[in-house]
Amino acid sequence: MCLRFVFLLITRGAAWLRLAQREETWKTAEILILRHQLAILQRRQPRRPKLNWADRALVATLLSVIPRARRHGLRLLVTPDTILRWHRDIVRRRWAARSMRGKTGRPATRRNIKALVRRLARENPEWGYRRIHGELAGLGVKVAASTVWELLKASGIDPALRRTGPTWSQFLRSQAGAILACDFFTAELPGGTQAYVLAVIEHASRRIRILGVTQHPTGEWTTQQARNLLMDLGEQAHRVKFMIRDRGSNFTAAFDAVLADTGIRTVLCNVRTPRMNAIAERWIGGCRRELLDRTLVWNQAHLRRILSDYETHHNQHRPHRSLHAAAPLKPLPEPVDLGQYRVRKQARAGGLINEYHLVA
DSSP, X not given: OHHHHHHHHHHHHHHHHHHHHSOHHHHHHHHHHHHHHHHHHTSOOSSSOOOOHHHHHXXXXXHTTSOHHHHTTSOOSSOHHHHHHHHHHHHHHHHHHHTOBTTBSSOOOOHHHHHHHHHHHHHOTTOOHHHHHHHHHHTTOOOOHHHHHHHHHHTTOOOSSOTTSOOHHHHHHHHHTTEEEXXXXXXXXXXXXXXXXXXXXXXXXXXXXEEEEESOOOHHHHHHHHHHHHHHHGGGGGGOOEEEEOOOTTSOHHHHHHHHTXXXXXXXXXXXXXXXXXXXXXXXXXXXXXXXXXXXOOSHHHHHHHHHHHHHHHXXXXXXXXXXXXXXXXXXXXXXXXXXXXXXXXEETTTTEEEEEEEO
């Protein structure tokens, strides 16, 4: 017993001497950490001591005052690495609070600058955001071009250079007058044979031309259909600049040469990319659903006759959404009073397709 008392006296005396040599600041911090850990252990908890956010913040703050060499010698409830992680979390939360919206970042644009931007856009419809930004710079107003763009966009004004010019869809429609598209599709005949149909559609007017029907679509036959097409176009051929087609073996170099003689350039679709010839593919799909899938084709002569009827129906009567419900070769009539007219039905393609006309 006496030996244990002497041992404790010596060890505690040495510890007191080390404690007396420490600086007052981190000595106090170490005492506070130990006292706070004792308070945590005195809480009534069914399991291991659980530290809340306030406990973590206090321990991490006090530990930052103690030198690094002494941290590993402390008897803590958690490892020093865990406390350092808490400290990093405190720093992250502090910087997150400082960078909250409205406290930092780019200063808000003044109201008079916003009003001036809207005034310049209103009084000069042909100016884009770059032109307005240059005008503001000449007036000594320091504002970024992107800020001008955002102000115009928020005000419902198109920041593009030419707000009064045509839209992208209008531009494409204006170029569609120079584009033709052609494609082959098949029709089933009795006996398991197939007939090949070559059709050409105008992108602008959606007018369809069925060039021919054959069971053997050779390169010579396809080239002759190209000559027939140019004869049908007549004086309108000089307005056509492009012909869209796929990479089928039916289209030979002679086919492209016939078109090139009149200034028409052939545009090839990518392999297995029907969307590049979407307008022609859309018409073929409609022809199948409305005609070919609803009748039994007996021979080529029968196929030519019903396709001729469908071509007439498509060009002169069938409404098209891209043409605002008008037909390719028949514009919309003036509004009429149905009380003065009767509606009469006319059947086409053997009764598969119905057309309706006004009769006085």
